[in-house]
Amino acid sequence: MELTDLTRMLAGLLCAVGFFLCLWLPRIDFGKIDPDRKVNLGFATLSGMAFFKLLALAALFAVPAASVAVANYHTIEGVHGVESCNRCHVMTPMVTDMQDPHSQTLAARHFRNGWIPKDQCYQCHSDYGLAGDLQAKMEGYRHLARYTTRTYEEPIKYRGVFPNDNCLKCHAATPKFQAVSSHATLRVRLAENTLSCLNCHGRAHPTREQRTPDHADYPRLMGGDE
Amino acid sequence: MKTLRLQSLAAALAFAITGLYAIDPGPYQMAAFVFFAQPLFLIAGVGYAWRVWKDLKTREVL
Numbered sequence: 080m081e082l083t084d085l086t087r088m089l090a091g092l093l094c095a096v097g098f099f100l101c102l103w104l105p106r107i108d109f110g111k112i113d114p115d116r117k118v119n120l121g122f123a124t125l126s127g128m129a130f131f132k133l134l135a136l137a138a139l140f141a142v143p144a145a146s147v148a149v150a151n152y153h154t155i156e157g158v159h160g161v162e163s164c165n166r167c168h169v170m171t172p173m174v175t176d177m178q179d180p181h182s183q184t185l186a187a188r189h190f191r192n193g194w195i196p197k198d199q200c201y202q203c204h205s206d207y208g209l210a211g212d213l214q215a216k217m218e219g220y221r222h223l224a225r226y227t228t229r230t231y232e233e234p235i236k237y238r239g240v241f242p243n244d245n246c247l248k249c250h251a252a253t254p255k256f257q258a259v260s261s262h263a264t265l266r267v268r269l270a271e272n273t274l275s276c277l278n279c280h281g282r283a284h285p286t287r288e289q290r291t292p293d294h295a296d297y298p299r300l301m302g303g304d305e
Numbered sequence: 306m307k308t309l310r311l312q313s314l315a316a317a318l319a320f321a322i323t324g325l326y327a328i329d330p331g332p333y334q335m336a337a338f339v340f341f342a343q344p345l346f347l348i349a350g351v352g353y354a355w356r357v358w359k360d361l362k363t364r365e366v367l
Contacts, residue, residue: 087327094324101317105310139312139353143319143346150323150338157330167332220339227336 083157090149093142100138107131159201167226169235172290172300173200185283203245203283234290241283243269246276312352319345 109131116127125133157163165174177186177199186203189195195202206215218238225231247269250256257263261279268274277283289296322342326334361367 087330090327091324094320094327098317098320098324101313101320104313105308108308110307135309135353139309139316139349143316143350146320146323147343147346150327153327153330154335154338163330166330223332223336223339227333 083153086149086153086156090146090153093146093149097138097142097146100134100142104135104138107135159198161198161200164200168301169226169231169233170200171302172234172297173284175300175302176285183281184285185277185281202249205245206242233292234287236287240272241275241277243272243274243276309353309356312349312356315345315352316349319343319349 109128112127112131114126114128118125118127118130120130161174161177164170173186176182176184177190179187180191182188186199189203190199262269265274269276285296285300288294289300291297319342322334322337322345326338326342358367
């Protein structure tokens with residue numbers, strides 16, 4: 080069992096406990112609790128008032144804090160998988176193309192040759208979204224809001240410039256990369272991101288035209304038949 | 306502090322959304338968790354703290 084599955088189960092359990100506590104809590108009138116009532120917990124005996132106040136603390140503070148923490152861990156870790164990206168249908172063309180054995184895009188070649196064994200989207204877009212820094216997280220939330228409110232148009236467009244660091248973090252130290260003289264010549268421009276790796280190495284994903292709903296390739300990229 | 310009805314209902318709704326998100330983490334569930342459930346938990350927590358503070362003031366503990 081993976082950690083993500085474990086956190087999912089833990090979050091589910093915490094939410095179930097919290098939910099039932101919160102359904103029960105409104106029935107308690109703190110003004111009418113018998114001051115002589117005692118609650119025996121086995122290891123301690125509390126007054127009825129103290130017990131119900133602790134219960135309220137658990138239901139409205141402790142269990143929610145734990146649930147949010149576990150669910151957010153799930154939000155941050157769970158988004159690394161390809162299937163997480165593919166849950167938003169605007170990402171389906173990228174994933175379909177990546178898994179296409181005949182595609183020549185960079186993503187497909189990396190996938191086909193096993194150059195990235197798992198979490199392929201995240202490995203090349205590690206600066207993105209809920210898993211990245213604060214600015215990237217805000218961008219992730221913006222994407223989430225735009226997607227769920229359907230305030231976007233297909234094909235989606237990459238904002239800004241893809242950082243070369245995402246390529247260089249794996250390639251820069253390899254002998255194959257260092258053996259190419261133009262890499263040394265262009266080292267500064269690559270580091271400053273004024274020249275993209277894609278300029279020489281081709282497209283990473285299908286073109287915007289291919290990802291446009293009226294295009295002939297669109298049904299295939301959306302997972303339909305060719 | 307008499308009852309905690311509103312705080313409990315807000316938290317119960319937030320627990321339901323969070324639970325759904327934990328079981329099936331799709332984009333809509335994630336948006337509901339991020340934009341609704343977390344603020345609801347905050348509202349419930351602040352509401353509870355407010356009631357406790359008022360209660361302690363009434364009893365002249367604070």
